[in-house]
Amino acid sequence: MKIEISANQRKVQGTGASRRLRRSGKVPGIVYGGDRDAVNIELDHKELYRNLTNEKFHASILTLKLESGAEQVLLRAFDMHPFKAQVQHVDFQRVSKDKKIHMKVPLHFINAEVSPGVKEQGGIPNHVLNELDVICLPDDLPGFIEVDMGHLTIGHSVHVRELKLPKGVEPVLHKGENPVVATVIQPVIITEEETTAAEAVPAAEVPTTEQAQPDAAAEAAAGDKAAKAGGKPAEKAAEKKEKK
Numbered sequence: 001m002k003i004e005i006s007a008n009q010r011k012v013q014g015t016g017a018s019r020r021l022r023r024s025g026k027v028p029g030i031v032y033g034g035d036r037d038a039v040n041i042e043l044d045h046k047e048l049y050r051n052l053t054n055e056k057f058h059a060s061i062l063t064l065k066l067e068s069g070a071e072q073v074l075l076r077a078f079d080m081h082p083f084k085a086q087v088q089h090v091d092f093q094r095v096s097k098d099k100k101i102h103m104k105v106p107l108h109f110i111n112a113e114v115s116p117g118v119k120e121q122g123g124i125p126n127h128v129l130n131e132l133d134v135i136c137l138p139d140d141l142p143g144f145i146e147v148d149m150g151h152l153t154i155g156h157s158v159h160v161r162e163l164k165l166p167k168g169v170e171p172v173l174h175k176g177e178n179p180v181v182a183t184v185i186q187p188v189i190i191t192e193e194e195t196t197a198a199e200a201v202p203a204a205e206v207p208t209t210e211q212a213q214p215d216a217a218a219e220a221a222a223g224d225k226a227a228k229a230g231g232k233p234a235e236k237a238a239e240k241k242e243k244k
Contacts, residue, residue: 004063004070005051007031010040018089027087031064031073034094041066041092048087052078056143059105064092072138074101095138102172104131105142109182111150117184123154124187128180132160133172140168147182157183 010021010028018028027045032038041064051057057075064073073092081088095101107130117123132145145165147158157180160171173179 002063003051003054003057003060004065005043005047006065007041007043009067010042013040022086022088027090029090029092031066031071031092031094034096036094039066043090045087048090049085052087055106059103059141060143061095061138061141062092072097074103097138100135100137101141102133102135103141105134105169106131106144107147107181108144109147109149111148112152112182112184115150115152115184117153117156121154121184122187123184125149126183126185128157128182129160132163132181134165134169135172136166136169140166142166142169145169149182149184152182152184154184154186157181 007029012021021028021042022045025045026042027048029041029043030038031041062073062075064071072095074095075090076093077091079088079090080086107127109125109127112118112125115123115125118125134141134145142165145163147163149158152158159178160173160181161178163171163181165171
């Protein structure tokens with residue numbers, strides 16, 4: 001399915017102009033790449049925001065309709081407001097049919113629920129990657145790549161080099177690299193004995209204000225002991241001072 005989006009050339013630039021544009025329901029953007037100069041554009045916010053919620057919009061060749069004609073582009077970046085559901089800026093890159101492109105393609109996981117690790121062993125599917133870096137010609141770019149987990153048992157994984165990629169599509173990997181895409185893991189089970197043992201561990205005692213204060217009886221006993229020894233230390237010190 002081809003995705004089309006309309007835009008107009010943006011003649012006014014600058015921070016103030018962009019702010020006014022956003023207040024009017026538009027989004028500033030740019031189209032660059034190819035053998036032509038970059039062009040500043042403006043797009044309808046509602047249309048753009050709706051398209052951004054579509055997974056295919058992020059990994060497809062898009063048709064950008066301008067006054068000068070339609071162009072084949074890729075979505076390369078977009079900025080969102082820190083706390084509002086508002087697109088601040090968007091970047092598109094022109095593509096040529098005869099030049100390979102580097103893209104992140106979403107992964108779709110299938111058959112995990114019927115795998116031996118889940119169905120028979122009670123394991124849990126674990127998605128390590130959610131997208132894959134690929135390189136291909138624009139016409140060969142897939143909307144997504146399937147990851148079949150139907151054969152996995154607990155502790156076993158699917159690696160990138162095991163994926164069935166469409167014709168003309170290659171993963172972007174370093175020499176010898178073969179990262180894990182998905183696996184089935186053993187669920188962590190907390191037994192009744194572990195729960196009982198955890199509850200039986202006494203909590204650390206934090207002294208209250210009353211506990212922190214010196215005991216009155218202990219103070220009295222200490223005073224008696226000092227008196228029997230010949231008076232309080234402070235009095236002895238005074239006596240020594242007078243003798244000197």
